[in-house]
Amino acid sequence: MILISQSYHLKRALFLGKVFGLDCIGYNADSGPYKTEGKQSFREILANIKALLDIGNERAPEVIIAPKK
Numbered sequence: 692m693i694l695i696s697q698s699y700h701l702k703r704a705l706f707l708g709k710v711f712g713l714d715c716i717g718y719n720a721d722s723g724p725y726k727t728e729g730k731q732s733f734r735e736i737l738a739n740i741k742a743l744l745d746i747g748n749e750r751a752p753e754v755i756i757a758p759k760k
Contacts, residue, residue, distance in 0.1 A: 692714065692715045692716075694708065695717070698721050699735045703739055
């Protein structure tokens with residue numbers, strides 16, 4: 692699976708892919724510094740904690756679009 696995201700999301704996405712047994716490679720889509728970088732960094736800390744809690748509670752990923760049959 693190829694993941695393309697901003698650097699602050701990419702580490703978590705790659706980690707979660709590995710946890711769920713996916714073969715992932717990531718590409719950084721950053722275009723430069725963000726005005727809200729401090730806010731994004733704080734939000735990402737909370738998102739990482741939530742991801743670890745979800746894994747610990749064996750919460751399955753949400754399926755947004757059902758696979759085609």
